[in-house]
Amino acid sequence: MIDWVLFVVLALVTLGGALKVVSAEDLVHVVLWLAVTLLGTAGFYAMLDAGFLAAIQVLLYTGGVITLMLFAVLLVRREGGHIPAGGVAEPARAGVVALATAALSGFAIVRGGLLEGEAYRLEPKALGQVLLGPLALPFEALSVLLLAAMVGAIVLARRKDA
């Protein structure tokens, strides 16, 4: 029972934040509502026995990525006191496409005959053993990718001839 209460609260926070992300007028508010959504998702991760991922989500995402986005927002042009998010184009058509996608996914989830199964307990230790065992090579490749992204971002941002 308490699980359901927690789940509904987290779902309201997450989806409410997501709706504000796509509807807020000020670009800074858009980024801050994204932080709310990401924190709600971290709550879901904690409910799903993924404590390590929840911590990563809070530290890396709501800590790092949101700060990065705020810097990017403040670096681009501002008009007057606030930074407008630019409004929306074709909201009706976009809404139809998004609703159709979500409804189709929902239909597949509800009617697809998913095995509910019982919830297993997953220890953080299991994740570490997978990352340093069978997935060690992809894990190292990932660090090369992050290095490449960092170098690429610096090269792009330092260009003078743009």
Add this chain to the structure above:
Amino acid sequence: MMGPGLSAYLLVAAAMFGVGLYGVLSRRNLVAIVVSVELMANAANLNLVAFSRFGGHPWGQALALFGLALTVAEVVVGLALVVLAARSHTSLDVDAMSSLKG
């Protein structure tokens, strides 16, 4: 009484994906589009973690960790491109960026 099952989490993720898709399609500002893409990636990660829990296998969590790192790399490069575009264009409105239009 049982707690929320697999499909409850998948439904929340599907709704989040739909909202993100709406943002990508309807927003006109580049930064707002990047933020909406984040929503969609976040929904995919939630799916992976839910499958991992109800399938009883830690590989789903490992894949979600990879997904997180990939999204971070995407944001870093994407925002660098946004800053570059802001320097060379007067506005970040994607409808105004038509210099390649035939």
